[in-house]
Amino acid sequence: MGATHAACMAELGFEVLGLDVDQQKIDMLERGELPIHEPGLEEMLQRNLKSGRLRFTTSYEEAAKFGDVHFICVGTPQKKGEYAADVSYLDAVVESLAPHLDRECLVVGKSTVPVGTAERLADKLVRLAPAGMQVELAWNPEFLREGFAVKDTLQPDRIVLGVASERAEKVLRDVYTPLGDIPIVVTDFPTAELVKTAANAFLATKISFINAMAEVCEAAHADVKLLSLALSYDDRIGGRYLNPGLGFGGGCLPKDIRAFMARAGELGADQALTFLREVDAINMRRRARMVDLARGLVGESFANRTVAVLGAAFKPNSDDIRDSPALDVAVTIGQEGGMVTIYDPVALDNARRAHPGLGYATSALDAAQDADVVLLLTEWDEFVQLDPEALGSVVSTRNIVDGRNALDAETWRSAGWHYRALGRP
Known part of the structure; x- marks a missing residue:
């Protein structure tokens, strides 16, 4: 998020200084290289480094002197052994930046946080900053999708501004004016914090709903793909995030719904979100069911069986392997x-x-060499476009499990493949 936001703000014409405590990452960014894979971002980074509008540092003192608006874009991972979010990186940024803030400025949090975090950090900023009350906090949650982060930054479907003053609202409206006519929702701190967690909880619920239907379809010998298609024509439901398959992963949805449950419990509202436990459980069961389908195709045991796995990232157009x-x-x-x-x-x-x-290959055909079963687990376009005859020429047995319901079943079956997919006959 941080590298994307920095490059996009420079693209909009602002002078931008990006800060990270990792010197190796800063060195990469200054060379115009990314530590992550994000389509379109590297070209934008290089373009704005060349223009002089974008540069990087590890110095909080330099950042404080430079910035009128400071965006905090650090992660809030799940605590080890707990559901709760670890907000220590946010506190570390505030505690490192605030002592150098000796003039009026706005600090803007973009991270996904437990509700109540912004108010606490706002108080900490005022206490630690030499400029005191002249340093304000705002909360401006991000809604980026990995693989589409540049588009989602420059063409967002909405902008949420959690502010405590008209001055903070005006500053942020000015920042986002170059984006054009984008819906802006102005809220208090708690509502702004809840918008992101509620959005992620809803998306996770929708994904797990159709995967729960896949479980029922398997038991009833029905086809969840056709079920999903029929549901998608209902305007009240829609087809987005209604794709049955292996379920969600990554660094956001799993940890965010767990942190949401943990925070609701702290607030005494835990019963309101108990359904998210089942959402999480459904999601995890998809992985076990995928293993079951594959095992069934190779004789009920993986011992001495060769398995080709197509996909390692949690989603296509990303190199993110978190969860x-x-x-x-x-x-x-x-x-x-x-x-x-x-x-x-x-x-x-x-x-x-x-x-x-584990073993690794340099192509899909290499991975599938002499395989007893092929598993499609991340729906990259190159996997969806695979020629079943070409793939069939290198495997030991034409067994395939489509974990994303991304392939045309009849095409593969016509080519002699034993095709299985989650939620389908």
Whole structure:
């Protein structure tokens, strides 16, 4: 989020200074290189470095002197052994930046946080900043999708401004004026914080709903793809995020719904969100069911079986492997004795560092060499476009499990493949 926001603000014509405490990341960014894969971002980064509108530093003192508006874009991961969010990185930024703020400025949080965080940080800013009450906080949650972060920053569907004063609202309206006529919702701090967590909870619920229907479809010998299609024509429901499959992962939805539940419990409203426990459980069951389908195709045991896994990232157009359903399935099969070989267009290096004991290939055909079963676990376009005859020429047995319901079942079956998918006959 931070690199994307910095480059996009420079693209809009602002003078931007990006800060990180990791010198290696700063060195990469200054060379015009990204530590992540995000389509379109590297070109924008290089363009704005060349123009002089964008540069980077590790100095909080330099950032304080430079900025009139300071956006905080750090992560809020799940605490180890708990559902709650770890907001220590936010506190570290405020505690490092505030002592250098000796003039009027606006500090803007963009991170996903437990409700109540903004008010606490606003008080801390005033206490620690030499400029005192001249330093204000606002909360401006991001709604970026990995793989579409540049588009979502420059063409957002809405902008939420959690502010405590007209001055803060005016500053942020001025910042976002170059985006054009975008709906702006002005709220208090708690509402702004809840907008992001509520949005993620709703999306997670919609995904898990259709995957729960997939469980029922399997039991009833029905087809969840056709069920989803029929539901999508209802304007009240719509088809977005109604794609049955392996479920969600990544660094946002899983940890955000868990943090939402934890915070609701702290507020005494835990019963309001108990349904999210089942949303989480449905999502995790999809991974186990995927392993079951694959095991069934190779004789009920992975021992001495060769398994090709297509996909390591949690979603296409990203190299993010955090809580990746694809890798989770691959690791589980490896633990059960399967000889797993993984291919992913951009996430291989990250996957190899995280799980060096698994096998890795440089193409889908290489991964599928002599495979007893092929698993499509991340719906990259190059996997969806695979030629079933070409893939069939290298495997040991034409078994495929489509974990994303991304392939045309009849095409693959006509080519002699035993095709299985979650929620389909």
